[in-house]
Amino acid sequence: MAAQLDRIRPQIEKRIQNVLDHGKYILGPEIRELEDKLADFANVKHAITCSSGTDALLMPLMAYDIGPGDAVFTTPFTFIATAEVIALSGAVPVFVDIDCQTFNIDPEKLDDAITKIKSEGKLMPRGIIPVDLFGLPADYDAITPIADKHAMFVLEDAAQSFGGLYKGRSVGSLGHVAATSFFPAKPLGCYGDGGAVFTNDTNLAEKLESIRVHGKGSDKYDNIRIGLNARFDTIQAAILLEKLAIFPDEIMARNRIAAEYTESISNLSFLKPPAIPRQCTSAWAQYSVLADNRADIQGELKKSGIPSVIYYPKPLHLQTAFSFLNHKEGEFPISESTARKIFSLPMHPYLSDSEIRRIVSALNSI
Ligand SMILES: *Cc1c(COP(=O)(O)O)cnc(C)c1O
Numbered sequence: 476m477a478a479q480l481d482r483i484r485p486q487i488e489k490r491i492q493n494v495l496d497h498g499k500y501i502l503g504p505e506i507r508e509l510e511d512k513l514a515d516f517a518n519v520k521h522a523i524t525c526s527s528g529t530d531a532l533l534m535p536l537m538a539y540d541i542g543p544g545d546a547v548f549t550t551p552f553t554f555i556a557t558a559e560v561i562a563l564s565g566a567v568p569v570f571v572d573i574d575c576q577t578f579n580i581d582p583e584k585l586d587d588a589i590t591k592i593k594s595e596g597k598l599m600p601r602g603i604i605p606v607d608l609f610g611l612p613a614d615y616d617a618i619t620p621i622a623d624k625h626a627m628f629v630l631e632d633a634a635q636s637f638g639g640l641y642k643g644r645s646v647g648s649l650g651h652v653a654a655t656s657f658f659p660a661k662p663l664g665c666y667g668d669g670g671a672v673f674t675n676d677t678n679l680a681e682k683l684e685s686i687r688v689h690g691k692g693s694d695k696y697d698n699i700r701i702g703l704n705a706r707f708d709t710i711q712a713a714i715l716l717e718k719l720a721i722f723p724d725e726i727m728a729r730n731r732i733a734a735e736y737t738e739s740i741s742n743l744s745f746l747k748p749p750a751i752p753r754q755c756t757s758a759w760a761q762y763s764v765l766a767d768n769r770a771d772i773q774g775e776l777k778k779s780g781i782p783s784v785i786y787y788p789k790p791l792h793l794q795t796a797f798s799f800l801n802h803k804e805g806e807f808p809i810s811e812s813t814a815r816k817i818f819s820l821p822m823h824p825y826l827s828d829s830e831i832r833r834i835v836s837a838l839n840s841i
Contacts, residue, residue, distance in 0.1 A: 478825035479725075483717050490713035503709035509716050513671055516719065517637075517647025521680035523672045524707035525687055528634040528656020531670035532604070533560040534705060535630050535652045538682040539602065541566045546598035548588060549632075550580045551790040552810040553606040557632050558791050567598055568800070570792050572807040576750045578608045578763070578817075581809075582617035589625050602628040607636030607646060609786070609819075610662065610729075610758035611751060615641055615649040630654065634670075635760035637663050638726040642754045647673035657707075657715060662729070662758045663722055665711040728824035729759035732831060736762055736820060739835040745772065746838065761786055762822040769818055772841060779837040785818050 480487070494503060506524055513522035525531050541547060545566035549557050552573045561568040571588045574581045580603075589600045603622055605613035615629070622629045629650035633639075637655040639646040647653045655661070657669035672683050682700075685691050690702030737748045747765040751757055763786065766772050773783050790810040792802035804811065820834060 476823060476825060479718075479721075483721060486717045486720075487714055490717055491710055494710050494713050500709050502706060503712070505709050505712040505716060506707060509712040509719070510671075512716065512719055513647075514673070516645070516722075517653070517673045518645045519648045519653075519673045520675045520677065521673065521683075522647075523680060523683045523687060524712060525670050525672060525705040526703075526707060527668045527705075528654060528658060528661070528670040529556040529560060530703060530705040531634075531654035531656065531672045532556060532630065532632060533563060534672055534683050534686050534703070535628075535654065535674075535679070536560055536564040536566070536602070537686050537702070538679055539628060541601055544599055545601040546592050547602045547604060548580075548585060548600070549604040550606055550608075550810065551792040551807050552578060552787060552813060553608060553632070553791065554634070554787070555791060555794065555796065556634070557604055557606055558797065561604070562797075566601070568791075568797070569598075569600075570800075570802070570807060572809045573608075573813065574614075575809050575813070577611055577614070577752065578813060579611065579613040580605045580618070582614055582621060585618065586621045586624075589621065589627070593625070600625055600627055602630055604630045604632050605650070606632040606634075607639060607758075609749070609763050610636045610639055610760040611749075612636055612639050612641035612646055612649060612755055612757075614752075615644075619650075628652065633673075634658075634661060636758045637661070638722060639758040640756040646758065648675070651676060652679060657711070662726065662760050663715070663718060665715045665718070667708065667711055669707050669711050669715070671707075725824035726756075726758060729822065730756065732822065732824070732826050733757065733759050733762055735831055736835070739831075740764070740838055743838060743841075745841070759822055761819040763817050763819045765813070765816040766818070767816060769816055772838075773818055775841045776834075776837055779833070781821065781834050781837055783818050783820060787817075788814055790814050 558568040631650035631653035634656035690700035692699035
């Protein structure tokens with residue numbers, strides 16, 4: 476983002492220069508410095524940086540020994556990576572429909588789905604991956620008791636929600652373990668790929684550090700498990716340290732912009748603004764609205780030079796990659812109807828008042 480780079484360019488260049496000077500490109504000192512700051516920010520004991528948000532989701536599944544015969548529950552209305560890692564680990568992704576207000580997993584349907592899988596007796600329910608979609612935390616106070624009842628772990632997919640809050644608790648601390656992404660377009664993005672895993676479980680954190688470097692034991696030529704090369708780059712950590720310093724301010728800006736959007740479009744009968752439950756703060760990765768005549772509205776916006784994007788046009792149960800699960804249209808009706816109606820307005824912390832006014836007036840003139 477150009478406006479963000481303008482704001483902190485000298486600091487970023489100095490940070491990169493420092494890495495070039497010390498030359499510790501792999502797991503250099505900036506990695507530890509960043510992990511300490513990320514753990515503080517998320518209010519957890521351990522933050523383990525890694526190569527992407529996808530690996531941040533995969534590593535905990537590996538640490539929990541998820542594999543064939545296991546069932547891991549998530550929603551079909553998310554980015555492919557959430558369910559992809561379940562299949563990659565050898566387990567079966569079991570989809571649960573979303574809540575129509577929050578677009579996050581519906582806890583009641585979750586409990587039913589787990590009970591059904593248990594009664595069928597073919598798969599072992601092991602974990603739940605709630606997704607904090609568009610930046611809004613899922614309903615963890617409803618999800619955690621269900622996980623506890625069935626002795627399952629909760630892996631928070633916080634790729635879009637880092638910087639958000641749920642009832643005063645920080646995103647990253649809401650499950651047994653959490654994964655975020657530093658892909659450039661996420662609320663806290665670096666200049667390449669990256670991610671991090673968060674947990675208070677010290678035993679799990681040790682396994683994650685081992686998995687990140689080829690399953691290392693006491694040293695890197697002692698390998699005690701199958702792992703990955705999933706390290707975060709030192710240069711990216713150096714960049715992210717400067718971005719993290721301005722991140723709280725950016726989250727406030729996103730919330731201010733979201734409030735302005737909601738106030739100015741709530742009178743439009745053809746748009747449904749996002750509903751944020753009380754006691755929750757979204758990180759506003761996206762500002763997503765629903766419209767029955769989505770194509771017309773997007774077309775009008777385009778004529779005024781305003782870009783809008785659809786997240787997500789096709790729920791995962793209908794994706795070719797998951798055709799082996801044999802799902803059919805109609806199985807997850809809320810996800811399907813949301814995919815038909817949703818689109819996102821421009822959202823980033825450097826949107827100016829005049830840009831917001833232009834977007835709002837374009838919507839008002841439809
Ligand atoms: C972006 C994203 C991921 C994957 O992150 P990458 O860093 O791109 O691998 C996973 N889950 C969700 C919900 C995402 O939005």
